[in-house]
Amino acid sequence: MTYPTDTPSAQPSGGRPLRMAYSPCPNDTFTFHAWAHGRVPGAPPVEVTFADIDITNGMAERGELDVLKVSYAVLPWVLDQYALLPCGGALGRGCGPLVLTREPGRDLRGATVAVPSEKSTAYLLFRLWAAATVPGGVGRITVLPFDEIMPAVRDGRVDAGLVIHEARFTYQNYGLHCLADMGEHWEATTGLPIPLGAIIARRSLGEATLKQLAESARASVRMAWDEPEASRGYVLEHAQEMDPAVADQHIGLYVNEFTADLGEDGYAAVHGLLTRAAAEGLVPAIAPDALAYP
Structure with missing residues (x-):
């Protein structure tokens, strides 16, 4: 699902505005409100x-x-063109994707599982969890938009669903049960925060611009924390009819110290995820310095 651009930007001297994409989820609109609105x-x-x-x-x-x-x-797949910025993303503790089923304790051996993407962090965490806990492995994987997964599980079109975002707070409304928390498994086996979403920028913009972008993202989230009401309308406008209380929970969970700066633990979490996933054949291996920030 895509949404129309609604944030006008003045043309910078000597060039066009940078083209930026993020989700309409509350953590992103909260984080980037100040930057997107020229503040x-x-x-x-x-x-x-x-x-x-x-x-x-x-x-x-x-x-x-x-x-x-x-x-x-x-x-x-993208680090040849894009650099990972050290801020603006989503990592944390107690915020991992969930596996939901209609019946508590359902055996996933041979099951059909709906996932939001096969190139999502949630999917990697799920595959690493399943490799350790589901003998013989799950059956078929089907990709659905994240907002269609819980209805599909509820209606019996799939046996289980891997959910992200605000589904953590609302799955009981669909009569579903949490079979497993991917974040709990990740934290228990690594001791590291859960890496979810990254902010990347085109390497061809140059080192000076990349640093400027990182500082802009960091300043934007700090302004959001300092003036949370300033972004309220923007957050709720794009929250897809989400209850305001759920939007607040979403922001509280996914916008944290790692959003302002990945830090040592954040980089270790990202490197650990990609290293483990590469060892399982889920992603290509990355170079040792591929995550380095200019």
Whole structure:
């Protein structure tokens, strides 16, 4: 699902606004409200496109935009063109994807599981969990937009669903049960935060611009924390009829210290995820310095 661009930007001197894409989810609109609305001093103007994570992953693989929010899982395919920025993304603790079923304790051996993308961090975490806990493995994987997964599980069209975003707070409304928390498994086996979404920028913009972009993202999230009501209308406008209380929970869980700066633990989490996934044959291996920020 894509959404029309609604954030006008003044044309910067000597060039066009940077083209930026992120999701309409509350954590992204909260984080980038100040930047998108020209409130961050010195930040490059941006033209924003709203798109769900599977769409932005594809945009990055095709090299379509300048700055994008993507899954950490897609990095091995795009790091030749894009650099990982050290801020603006989503990592945390207690915020991992969930596997939902209609019946508690359902055996997933041979089951059909709906996932939001096969190049999502959620999918990598699920595959790593399943390799350790589902003897013989699950059956068929089917990709559905994240907002269609819970209805599909409820209606019996799939046996289980891997959910992200605000589904953590609303799955009981569908009469579903949490079979497993991918974040709990990740944290228990690594001790690291859960890497979910990354902010990347085109390497061809140059080192100075990449640093400016990182500072802009960092300043934007700090302004959001300092003035949370300033972004309220923007958040709720794009939250797809989400209850405001759920939007607040979403922001509280996914916008945290790692959004302002990945830090040592954040980089270790990303490197650990991609290393483990490569060992399982889920993603290509990355070079040792591929995550380095200019």
